[in-house]
Amino acid sequence: MRAVVQRSVGGPEILRAESWPTPSQPRGDEVLIRIRAGGVCYHDLLVRDGTYRHLVELPLVPGHEMAGDVLAVGDAVTRIKVGDQVASTNRETCGHCNMCRSGQEGLCPNQKFFGHNGPGAYAEFALVRENALSVVPRSIPAEVACILSCAIGTELHGIREVGQTKAGDTVLVTGAGGGLGIHGVQVAKLCGAFVVALTTTAAKANAIRAAGADEVVVIERGERFDKKLREVAPGGFDVICDNVGQPVFDSCFRTLAIGGRYVFIGQLNDRSISFNPAWLLLRNTRLLGSNSSTRRQLDEVVKMVDRGLINPVIDRMMMLEDAPAAHQRVMTAEATGRVVLMP
Numbered sequence: 001m002r003a004v005v006q007r008s009v010g011g012p013e014i015l016r017a018e019s020w021p022t023p024s025q026p027r028g029d030e031v032l033i034r035i036r037a038g039g040v041c042y043h044d045l046l047v048r049d050g051t052y053r054h055l056v057e058l059p060l061v062p063g064h065e066m067a068g069d070v071l072a073v074g075d076a077v078t079r080i081k082v083g084d085q086v087a088s089t090n091r092e093t094c095g096h097c098n099m100c101r102s103g104q105e106g107l108c109p110n111q112k113f114f115g116h117n118g119p120g121a122y123a124e125f126a127l128v129r130e131n132a133l134s135v136v137p138r139s140i141p142a143e144v145a146c147i148l149s150c151a152i153g154t155e156l157h158g159i160r161e162v163g164q165t166k167a168g169d170t171v172l173v174t175g176a177g178g179g180l181g182i183h184g185v186q187v188a189k190l191c192g193a194f195v196v197a198l199t200t201t202a203a204k205a206n207a208i209r210a211a212g213a214d215e216v217v218v219i220e221r222g223e224r225f226d227k228k229l230r231e232v233a234p235g236g237f238d239v240i241c242d243n244v245g246q247p248v249f250d251s252c253f254r255t256l257a258i259g260g261r262y263v264f265i266g267q268l269n270d271r272s273i274s275f276n277p278a279w280l281l282l283r284n285t286r287l288l289g290s291n292s293s294t295r296r297q298l299d300e301v302v303k304m305v306d307r308g309l310i311n312p313v314i315d316r317m318m319m320l321e322d323a324p325a326a327h328q329r330v331m332t333a334e335a336t337g338r339v340v341l342m343p
Helices: 042-048 148-162 181-190 200-212 228-231 246-253 276-285 295-306 322-333
Strands: 002-005 018-019 030-039 065-072 085-086 125-129 133-135 170-171 194-199 215-218 237-242 256-264 286-289 314-319 336-341
Touching: 002 322, 018 322, 030 322, 042 322, 065 125, 085 148, 133 295, 148 181, 148 237, 148 256, 148 276, 148 295, 170 181, 181 194, 181 200, 181 237, 194 200, 194 228, 200 215, 215 228, 228 246, 237 246, 246 256, 256 276, 314 322, 322 336
Parallel strands: 170 194, 170 237, 194 215, 237 256, 256 286, 314 336
Antiparallel strands: 002 018, 030 065, 030 125, 030 336, 065 085, 085 133
16 A cells, blocks of 8 residues: 655655555454545654654554545444444554543553554555544545544543633633644633634634634744733633643743643643742642543544534645645644645
């Protein structure tokens, strides 16, 4: 089969479309998928350049966001049948460890993460366990289906489950023009929040407002901007959904309301932050980490999108051979929403 292969770490140019072994016929709970679309996440860039190494086994086929058609199923598969359109979560899990049984499957110690040590999305075919797949109606096209778990489900998990956002809250979403953030704006709005969106790209402001942001704050990279945030949210933020991390933390943290929840979603590099713990103690605030979504949450997102409650934002669709250009577009923050590769 044709696939994009990463054999070393480096710049976008190391990604090459080449021949790669076609998966075997499925056994047990395995499902053979003809991939129709694969999302390009910033996470993929960190694997490519060597910043993120956990579970990474080279050579690999990148990508953890996939959707496509079921070609064959193993004899233990019960929910999915040949001909279904399916979308994946980010990983296969064991289903029987403490993490899986407690609904924290993203922390499964036995996981195979797609594009790390499991099958990747930048390919024509993938062999995936049933527990990592949800059936998606044909009303949702493959280029949209592939981003449901990561781009939308991750924000749903962080904002609703971890951040415990409720109606009437004031929520800040950072990196609001990117593949995660523009969907975080929609999730927060769907929760009934007043949503403030933060971006460094003025040209994305209209798209962010169209996604539901009540206010859009445009900043320059490296500037201190907590006063700008206070102007639109004088009482501070009940929830901060941070898809960026260290570059924006200091200013954002200063605007956390009493009892507020600061949810980290978007930083996987080695940059550190510093703060005075007294801010947590005296204002009863919390710093929280949020892993990716579960399959249950993917099922929820499928329903939300099918009912028109959330509108996935696709920046553009590109061919497998264009993977280096796709990475470049994401790396330079040109993309509004998700870039998708079409095998």
